[in-house]
Amino acid sequence: xxxxxxxxxxYKKKRQLFENLNLNLQPxxxxxxxxxxxxxxxxxxxxxxxxxxxxxxQCTVFGHHAAARKPAMxxxxxxxxxxFELPPVSLATFxxxxxxxxxxxxxxxxxxxxxxxxxxxxxxxxTLSYGQKKKFLIAxxxxxxxxxxxxxxxxxxxxxxSKSQFRKIMAASLDEEKIIIISTHQVRDLENLxxxxxxxEQGNIIFNHSIAHISERLAFEYNLAGVxxxxxxxxxxxxxxxxxxxxxxxxxxxxxDMELLFNGIVKNAPAINEAFANLKYEY
Amino acid sequence: MTTxxxxxxxxxxxKRQLYMNLNSLWISxxxxxxxxxxxxxxxxxxxxxxxxxxxxxxxxxxxxxxxFILSSKVYTEMQSPQKSYMFLTLPxxxxxxxxxxxxxxxxxxxxxxxxxxxxxMAISAxxxxxxxxxxxxxxxxxxxxxxxxxxxxxxxxxxxxACTFKGNNFMKTLLAAFILFTxxxxxxxxxxxxxxGESRHFGPDNTSVEFRDSMRFLFKEVIPFxxxxxLPLYLLVVSYFKLKERQV
Numbered sequence: 001x002x003x004x005x006x007x008x009x010x011y012k013k014k015r016q017l018f019e020n021l022n023l024n025l026q027p028x029x030x031x032x033x034x035x036x037x038x039x040x041x042x043x044x045x046x047x048x049x050x051x052x053x054x055x056x057x058q059c060t061v062f063g064h065h066a067a068a069r070k071p072a073m074x075x076x077x078x079x080x081x082x083x084f085e086l087p088p089v090s091l092a093t094f095x096x097x098x099x100x101x102x103x104x105x106x107x108x109x110x111x112x113x114x115x116x117x118x119x120x121x122x123x124x125x126x127t128l129s130y131g132q133k134k135k136f137l138i139a140x141x142x143x144x145x146x147x148x149x150x151x152x153x154x155x156x157x158x159x160x161x162s163k164s165q166f167r168k169i170m171a172a173s174l175d176e177e178k179i180i181i182i183s184t185h186q187v188r189d190l191e192n193l194x195x196x197x198x199x200x201e202q203g204n205i206i207f208n209h210s211i212a213h214i215s216e217r218l219a220f221e222y223n224l225a226g227v228x229x230x231x232x233x234x235x236x237x238x239x240x241x242x243x244x245x246x247x248x249x250x251x252x253x254x255x256x257d258m259e260l261l262f263n264g265i266v267k268n269a270p271a272i273n274e275a276f277a278n279l280k281y282e283y
Numbered sequence: 284m285t286t287x288x289x290x291x292x293x294x295x296x297x298k299r300q301l302y303m304n305l306n307s308l309w310i311s312x313x314x315x316x317x318x319x320x321x322x323x324x325x326x327x328x329x330x331x332x333x334x335x336x337x338x339x340x341x342x343x344x345x346x347x348x349x350x351f352i353l354s355s356k357v358y359t360e361m362q363s364p365q366k367s368y369m370f371l372t373l374p375x376x377x378x379x380x381x382x383x384x385x386x387x388x389x390x391x392x393x394x395x396x397x398x399x400x401x402x403x404m405a406i407s408a409x410x411x412x413x414x415x416x417x418x419x420x421x422x423x424x425x426x427x428x429x430x431x432x433x434x435x436x437x438x439x440x441x442x443x444x445a446c447t448f449k450g451n452n453f454m455k456t457l458l459a460a461f462i463l464f465t466x467x468x469x470x471x472x473x474x475x476x477x478x479x480g481e482s483r484h485f486g487p488d489n490t491s492v493e494f495r496d497s498m499r500f501l502f503k504e505v506i507p508f509x510x511x512x513x514l515p516l517y518l519l520v521v522s523y524f525k526l527k528e529r530q531v
Contacts, residue, residue, distance in 0.1 A: 049372055051531040071292070074374035085365035087303045097299040101292065101374040
């Protein structure tokens with residue numbers, strides 16, 4: 001599991017980003033990390049992968065201190081950042097020289113993922129498009145069988161069929177040992193994929209609940225006409241009508257509209273969180 | 284492969300570093316070899332045997348400069364924000380990253396360049412009209428043990444620069460070293476002035492035998508020991524901590 005305890009962090013000469021941040025991420029789930037620009041999503045991912053050190057507090061990944069960057073911990077973590085540069089070598093060479101460091105790396109899995117993404121291993125990385133490079137990194141990251149997979153804006157640059165392939169592959173690759181963290185602005189890309197939503201706002205976690213709880217507690221309506229005001233938690237204009245989030249009084253699981261939910265949380269997190277008041281908070 | 288130091292993993296790391304930088308390495312090797320090959324052919328052709336000392340000096344300078352540039356660029360992946368994440372999250376310990384980089388930029392470099400330069404010297408010897416193995420004669424020796432040792436000491440300064448600066452490491456290290464040595468020189472000069480005043484006399488007239496013995500011991504024993512052994516080890520230890528503390 002990933003445990004962040006009392007994390008304080010600031011970039012040099014900038015305001016405090018994280019102040020007493022606490023977060024636990026459990027294996028067996030895909031976490032969607034959402035937030036506006038500058039909310040601290042990428043910084044949080046870097047703290048988890050040991051690329052940034054907290055000023056105080058502790059971040060542990062399966063019991064290892066992230067900041068120590070020991071090989072035992074690094075074998076269990078694979079990060080795909082939003083912006084990356086790959087060396088001008090072939091896919092096969094990249095795999096040959098990097099896979100040896102991951103003891104659970106599976107060549108068969110890699111070949112299957114590459115086939116799914118329609119990538120050939122004799123292609124040169126420098127000749128691939130940004131989207132193809134990203135797909136290659138996702139395939140490689142999954143084939144390492146690292147228990148923590150961190151993806152920062154993974155669907156940026158992917159075409160529509162690739163986004164579907166991405167969702168399919170991610171869902172299939174999850175097992176009870178793995179933690180997958182996906183940070184994105186494009187919340188619709190994560191629909192039907194993530195198990196938990198964590199929303200960051202100005203360095204604070206303002207929402208952290210499972211999709212199961214959300215669909216049990218909230219309902220997403222696209223026409224609020226006739227809905228009593230006391231049941232409405234958030235409203236917004238949608239093509240001349242009022243759409244919004246309401247309390248799920250009936251208790252029947254509803255379909256979660258990620259975009260509406262995210263807007264609601266960012267605009268009025270206390271009201272949305274109130275619907276989960278009698279649930280045990282996970283942060 | 285989970286301990287802090289693993290020989291197999293170190294080997295994989297060295298191989299990876301060489302492969303990842305293969306393109307830029309090849310371009311540098313071809314450019315330098317081409318330049319030296321031209322010099323090794325043209326100078327002996329036009330100047331005959333008198334070109335040998337020029338070539339020896341040229342090879343010596345190229346050896347040092349190329350080595351320092353290589354040392355500065357040995358962590359080039361770490362200098363770019365788009366690449367550093369991959370280097371820093373690679374399951375290799377800091378000790379292995381340091382030793383691997385040192386091996387590439389010091390012993391491996393010395394052996395590789397020694398072989399390359401020897402071939403070029405052999406070509407020069409042939410053009411001058413001497414037997415091919417004559418380059419083993421002392422006049423053809425472009426490197427001796429002292430030169431190699433000096434390189435291995437000074438190279439650690441550039442290795443530290445590679446761990447410390449973000450971009451243009453070679454130039455920044457040169458500047459930092461220049462400022463450091465200037466300040467050190469001024470400080471030493473100032474201390475000397477305070478000790479000996481304006482007499483500018485440092486000899487038997489105003490110094491005791493003990494003082495002279497102490498100075499002799501300091502300059503002949505302590506300073507060489509500090510330079511040859513303590514300085515490189517100290518710089519490698521500092522490099523280790525710089526690498527360990529490196530963030531994106």
